[in-house]
Amino acid sequence: AxxxxxxxxxxxxxxxxxxxxxxxxxxxxxxxxxWYVQYPNQGxxxxxxxxxxxxxxxxxxxxxAEFKKSETxxxxxxxxxxxxxxxxxxxxxRGGTASKLTFGTGTRLQVTL
Amino acid sequence: GAGVSQSPxxxxxxxxxxxxxxxxxxxxxxxxxxxxxxxxxxxxxxxxFQGNSAPDKSGLPSDRFSAERTGGSVSTLTIxxxxxxxxxxxxxxxxxxxxxxxxxxxxxxxxxxxxT
Numbered sequence: 001a002x003x004x005x006x007x008x009x010x011x012x013x014x015x016x017x018x019x020x021x022x023x024x025x026x027x028x029x030x031x032x033x034x035w036y037v038q039y040p041n042q043g044x045x046x047x048x049x050x051x052x053x054x055x056x057x058x059x060x061x062x063x064x065a066e067f068k069k070s071e072t073x074x075x076x077x078x079x080x081x082x083x084x085x086x087x088x089x090x091x092x093x094r095g096g097t098a099s100k101l102t103f104g105t106g107t108r109l110q111v112t113l
Numbered sequence: 114g115a116g117v118s119q120s121p122x123x124x125x126x127x128x129x130x131x132x133x134x135x136x137x138x139x140x141x142x143x144x145x146x147x148x149x150x151x152x153x154x155x156x157x158x159x160x161x162f163q164g165n166s167a168p169d170k171s172g173l174p175s176d177r178f179s180a181e182r183t184g185g186s187v188s189t190l191t192i193x194x195x196x197x198x199x200x201x202x203x204x205x206x207x208x209x210x211x212x213x214x215x216x217x218x219x220x221x222x223x224x225x226x227x228x229t
Contacts, residue, residue, distance in 0.1 A: 051215035
């Protein structure tokens with residue numbers, strides 16, 4: 001069965017600092033991978049997705065993620081945090097023939113002045 | 114265009130009552146999903162519909178939960194005899210298709226259900 005692990009339920013960074021949110025997946029077959037962001041009292045918004053091809057994926061709001069098959073990882077990064085980045089971030093995976101998304105437990109990002 | 118919409122946005126109900134949650138997917142999306150987001154369990158898949166195929170109900174936590182999708186569009190999630198552990202945010206999502214490709218799922222704002 002597919003599983004997704006996000007290390008760190010809470011991450012705090014200073015404004016302007018690097019953001020690194022970790023995600024590892026467990027699958028015998030590299031899945032499709034997604035990062036979603038959730039702002040308070042809102043639904044999930046897709047940040048970026050990995051399907052096939054280029055392993056460095058760029059998304060919205062300056063975020064990017066790198067798929068590393070050897071490490072079964074898909075960490076999310078942003079070079080310089082902004083206050084508006086404060087939200088909860090979810091990593092998700094879906095197998096090639098599966099339909100449902102399997103989510104990690106989420107990481108709440110706090111950005112301080 | 115319009116995104117996924119859900120109603121009501123908030124629902125407070127007494128234990129033992131039945132509730133219905135509604136989802137309007139993006140027009141043209143053939144796949145529709147329900148997820149539940151709760152403090153203890155994170156984001157859990159409940160059920161999905163793809164076109165006229167039989168729905169995948171593998172995520173429904175008990176037989177008190179059911180869902181239907183009428184006319185390949187609007188979906189209703191029904192919870193009978195609600196329990197306090199049903200309190201959660203219920204999220205609906207839709208996508209162009211459900212399998213065979215990296216079709217992204219678009220999420221609605223959710224319905225926050227509180228069972229008192």
